[in-house]
Amino acid sequence: MPGYAPTPVVGMPELARIHQVAGIAVKNEQERLGLPSFKLLGSSWALHERVKAVAGLSPDALIAFPDLSRIARGLGPPTLCTASDGNHGRAVAALAEALGCGCVVLLPADSAASRIDSIKGHGATVELVDGSYDDAVAAARATARARGHWYCPDTVGAEASDEERRFASDVMTGYGTLFEEFFEQILRPPDLLFVQAGVGGLSAAAAASLRRVSATAKVVVVEPEGSNAIALSFGSGAPVSVPDTQTVMACLRCQSASFVAWPILLAGVDAAMVVTDDEAAAAVRQLARRGVIAGASGAAGLAGALVASADGMLRARLGITPDSQVAVVNTEGATDPASYAAILAG
Ligand SMILES: Cc1ncc(COP(=O)(O)O)c(C=O)c1O
Known part of the structure; x- marks a missing residue:
């Protein structure tokens, strides 16, 4: 990929001291390959494989x-086609533009105007789904x-064809680049890695990558209240769905x-x-103090780490001690500037 470079890792020593852990390392994906999220890592590799x-x-x-x-020409x-909450669609649209392909992105109708405009800015057609x-x-x-x-999904259901499963698996493989970089950049593998999840592709990539460098490190999936299909699926032992719920993430x-x-989540989380x-x-505000721009979805992993390390019961259950090295990923920049400004304003 032209312009490829590993993204930086930022330490949060003050926050680590306050939260009684040895260190908090943030892999900062506020800019990756010219876009404000990690997402292009997945779709670019999957499309490479598909072509x-x-x-x-x-x-x-x-x-x-x-x-x-x-x-491809x-x-x-x-013409590439995908669904998105914003970032995956933007990445596929940017790829289509760079490859010389057409692109159609379907978004929930209540998506933020800035997300819709960013996708259209790459020449893609946006179709809103009520x-x-x-x-x-679907x-x-x-x-x-x-x-x-060409359907370019970052998630598939049980009904998916082999080709669709292949694409979504290759998206996860592409995300692996992020974690391979991360674990090379820090001195030793983290004791705990908190990763935010939507459909779980990023967390699966995290778990698979971390298991290659540490048998003992813990992977904790962090989800928004209400949009917690993965937590509930672990609880019931099989995938379950949740109703659509508003969230700033x-x-x-x-x-x-x-x-x-x-x-992969079941085996590695x-x-x-x-x-x-x-x-x-x-x-989000803690990251901003350290010069890291993170949208609410981007900061969710750190939110999980801070909540867990400030709670005696969660510390005990997750084995968090003053010697623990904690790792998180800021997965996006200010992808919805209005929401970001409102959060900074408190
Ligand atoms: C900013 C951001 N963080 C995290 C995720 C979670 O990735 P996944 O849906 O693979 O769990 C996404 C997914 O689109 C995202 O856009």
Whole structure:
């Protein structure tokens, strides 16, 4: 990818001292490959794999972006189609623009105007779906099938085809880059990694990557209150869906875990917890004090870490001690500037 560079890691020593842990390391994805979230890591790798498969190239081939663009143009070029809460759609739209493909993104109708405009800014067509994120996912799948577009999902349900599962799995593989960078950048693997979840793809990538470098580190999934399908699924032992609920953490407002993330979460995640809008907003402000710009979804992992380390019962259950090294990811910048300004204003 042109412009690829590892994103920085920021230490939060003062916050660690107040919360009685040895350190808090924040992997800062406020800018990644020119966009304000980690998301392009997933869709770029998945699309790379898809273009190769359709063009009949070797599964082992690694193709530089300009060549990928040339090959994609030779395939039609295809029109990409996906659903989004904002960031995945923006990443797919930016990729389509760079590859010379068309793009259609389906969003829940109550998505923030700034998110819609950012996607349109890459030349994509936005179609609004009267319903939840799950409804937008179902509509995007049906739209892609009806119009012959390439469906580019970051989540799949039980009904998904092999090709759809492949794409969503490759998105998770792409996210792995973030964690491989992270664990090379810090001195030793963290004792606890708090990762915010929407459909669970990012958390699955986190768990898979962390298990490769540590057998003892704990992975804690953090979800918004109400949008906690993963926590509830752990509770019932099988994937369950939740009703659509308003949250300031707009990019985590998902109703179901991804079918391809679920087995990885079940095998590799130690705990799941929820945070409130106020807790996420407080974490946004903490990050801002250290010069890290984070939207509410971006700060949710830190919110979970701060809530857990300030609570005696959670400290005991998660094994948090004054020697614990805690890691979190700021997964986005101020992707909804109006919401960000309101949070900073308290
Ligand atoms: C900013 C941000 N953080 C975290 C996530 C969670 O990723 P996943 O849906 O794979 O759990 C998303 C998903 O879109 C996101 O946009």
